[in-house]
Amino acid sequence: MGAPEWRLIDDVETTDLAVDHMRTDVEMLERVAAGDHPALRLYTWPMPTLSLGRFQDAADVDEVACARLGVRITRRPTGGAALLHGADLTYSLAMRLEAGADNGVQPVYDRIAGALIVGLERLGVSAAIARHDRAPGAVCFASQQGADLRVGDRKVCGSAQVRRQGAVLQHGSILLRRLDIDECDLVTAACDRGTLRRATVTLEELGAPIDPRSVASAIVAGFSDWLGASFGPSTLVVQGSDAHR
Amino acid sequence: MELPEDLKYSKEHEWVAVDGARARVGITDYAQDALGDIVYVQLPTVGNTVEAMSTCAEVESTKSVSDIYAPISGTIVAVNDALSGAPELVNQEPYGSGWIFDIDLSDATQLDALLDAAAYRALVESG
Numbered sequence: 001m002g003a004p005e006w007r008l009i010d011d012v013e014t015t016d017l018a019v020d021h022m023r024t025d026v027e028m029l030e031r032v033a034a035g036d037h038p039a040l041r042l043y044t045w046p047m048p049t050l051s052l053g054r055f056q057d058a059a060d061v062d063e064v065a066c067a068r069l070g071v072r073i074t075r076r077p078t079g080g081a082a083l084l085h086g087a088d089l090t091y092s093l094a095m096r097l098e099a100g101a102d103n104g105v106q107p108v109y110d111r112i113a114g115a116l117i118v119g120l121e122r123l124g125v126s127a128a129i130a131r132h133d134r135a136p137g138a139v140c141f142a143s144q145q146g147a148d149l150r151v152g153d154r155k156v157c158g159s160a161q162v163r164r165q166g167a168v169l170q171h172g173s174i175l176l177r178r179l180d181i182d183e184c185d186l187v188t189a190a191c192d193r194g195t196l197r198r199a200t201v202t203l204e205e206l207g208a209p210i211d212p213r214s215v216a217s218a219i220v221a222g223f224s225d226w227l228g229a230s231f232g233p234s235t236l237v238v239q240g241s242d243a244h245r
Numbered sequence: 246m247e248l249p250e251d252l253k254y255s256k257e258h259e260w261v262a263v264d265g266a267r268a269r270v271g272i273t274d275y276a277q278d279a280l281g282d283i284v285y286v287q288l289p290t291v292g293n294t295v296e297a298m299s300t301c302a303e304v305e306s307t308k309s310v311s312d313i314y315a316p317i318s319g320t321i322v323a324v325n326d327a328l329s330g331a332p333e334l335v336n337q338e339p340y341g342s343g344w345i346f347d348i349d350l351s352d353a354t355q356l357d358a359l360l361d362a363a364a365y366r367a368l369v370e371s372g
Contacts, residue, residue, distance in 0.1 A: 054303075054310045055285045079285075080308035100372045104279035105309040136284070136308075147308045161309035164300075 004038055006229040011043035012089070012216045019046060021090070026077050029094045029162065029169035038095035040223055040231075042216040048086035048179060050186050051076045053140075053160065060138040062188050069181055078160035078171060080147075082187055083140040087179045087202075089215045091116070092171035093223070097163070109147045109159065111227070112170055116149060116157060119222025120174075123208040123215065127151050138189035141175075141200045148172075154201035174215065177204040246369070247274040249340055253356060254365035255316035257298075260340060261359055268356075270316060271344040272304075272335060275369045280306040283332045288324040289346050295321060297355055302345055304335065313345060317355045323347035 009028065011019070021043055028039050049072040050061065056075075060082060066073055071084070093112065097103040113129045120127045130148035137143060140158045144150060149157035159172030184191035204210045209218075223229040253261040258276035262269040277283065287303040295301045295315040302313035324346045328334060335343035350356070360368065 053305075053308070055287060055305055077310065078308065079305040079310045102372075105281050105307050105311075109307070109309075145307055159308070163309065163311045165312075 004228075004230065006223070006231055007037040007039040008220065008231055009039060009041035010216075011041060012212050014043055014046050017046050020074075021045070022051070022074055022076055025092045025094075025169055025171055028092065029077075029164060029167055032094040032096060032169075033165040033167035038229070039093065040220065040229065041092045042212075042219060043090050043092075044212050045085040045088070045090070047072055048084060048181070049074055050183070051083050051085060053080040053082070054078060054162065056081055056138070060187050060189055062186055066186055069185060071181070071186060076160065076171075077162045077169065079162070080158070080160040081136055081138055081140045081142075082183055083158060083173055084179065084181070084183050084186065085173060087177045088173040088175055089212045089219070090171060090173050091219055092169060094167060094169045096167045103168075105161065106146050108161070108168060108170070112159070113149060115223040115226035115229075116172075116174075116219065117222070118226045119219035120149070120156075120208075122218040122221055123203065125151060125156070125203060125206050125208050127156055130155060138187045139183040139191055139196065140173075141183065142191065142196050143199075151201050151206060155199060156201050156203070156206075174219075175200060175202040176210040176212065176215065177202050246278070246366075247340065248362045248366055250362045252340070253316075253359035253361065254368075255314070255359055256368060257314045257316070258369075259314065259316045261316050261356070263350075263356060266350050266353065267322065267347060268317065268319075268350060269344050269347050271339055272313065273365070274339050277336045277339045277343070280304060280309070280311060282306055283335045286328040286332045286335065286345065288326070288328065289321045291321050291324060293321050294351070295319065295348070304332070315348065316359060317348065317350055317352070319348040319351045321346050322349050 130144035130150040285305040289301040300312040301315040
């Protein structure tokens with residue numbers, strides 16, 4: 001049997017302010033759970049958006065500050081803590097958890113991390129799977145877990161999962177550059193900006209390309225190389241709102 | 246992997262302890278190990294009726310959210326409120342203080358479709 005053919009959804013140049021990335025990701029998971037091709041989606045955010053984890057306390061968010069700073073709020077179907085999007089590239093993938101593989105939470109993170117690491121290597125970035133360093137708080141990038149990627153000791157990509165009906169959706173944020181604001185401006189919990197900055201690193205700071213198109217191409221290549229994902233000429237490539245059809 | 250002989254098991258890695266027309270449900274030692282450190286349990290609502298194989302609870306571990314299915318149909322009559330403050334009990338004592346909910350069975354014949362310990366062990370060892 002050949003490598004599975006993947007569906008590639010390209011939302012890298014999203015400009016539609018009404019886009020609902022979380023809904024699209026959940027629909028992608030549901031399609032895969034129902035038997036569709038595994039899927040990889042890459043997207044950016046047309047305006048700064050703070051995403052909260054599935055069970056994160058809404059009181060963690062300073063809604064007044066978000067409104068004042070023009071930051072939209074959304075809730076992820078996945079776990080974890082608050083993450084500010086807007087200067088990142090987000091990947092999401094959905095695939096079935098096939099029998100015979102070790103489908104534990106960390107082993108699946110590890111498999112997908114391999115693809116991301118190979119992709120980042122193409123950009124000259126030497127990343128590794130992160131180590132659990134402290135209890136997770138209200139801000140995703142303030143701590144590391146085995147779901148994440150680091151360069152040295154600094155987190156460059158934060159990821160999370162949801163599993164339904166024998167399939168997994170994993171999505172994650174690759175830091176391209178910094179915005180003028182960060183999560184410390186947007187949460188009610190104690191958040192030290194200096195600590196957060198020292199705990200993270202962006203591709204820009206690493207001297208890597210930060211054009212979302214270039215980074216997306218490298219990540220797609222990483223999945224092709226590492227997971228054997230087929231994105232050949234017959235790959236079902238859809239763009240933007242076509243992903244919903 | 247701990248696997249009590251007196252329990253029944255679902256293919257989705259729940260255990261079921263039957264006591265007359267009522268059953269206690271949790272997740273297996275294998276499942277808690279695969280999930281890793283559980284940091285949150287979304288418990289079902291007491292009084293809700295659930296169908297077998299429907300989602301009735303969720304757990305979060307290492308930023309991963311997983312569904313917990315009802316292994317049998319019935320009415321939720323109790324939940325383990327201790328998990329709200331100590332979700333790690335599911336990891337520490339999956340067959341004891343880490344239980345998740347009690348259910349009054351609406352169709353006891355569904356129990357026949359569950360696995361015994363030997364069949365469940367074979368399931369997880371086959372991958």
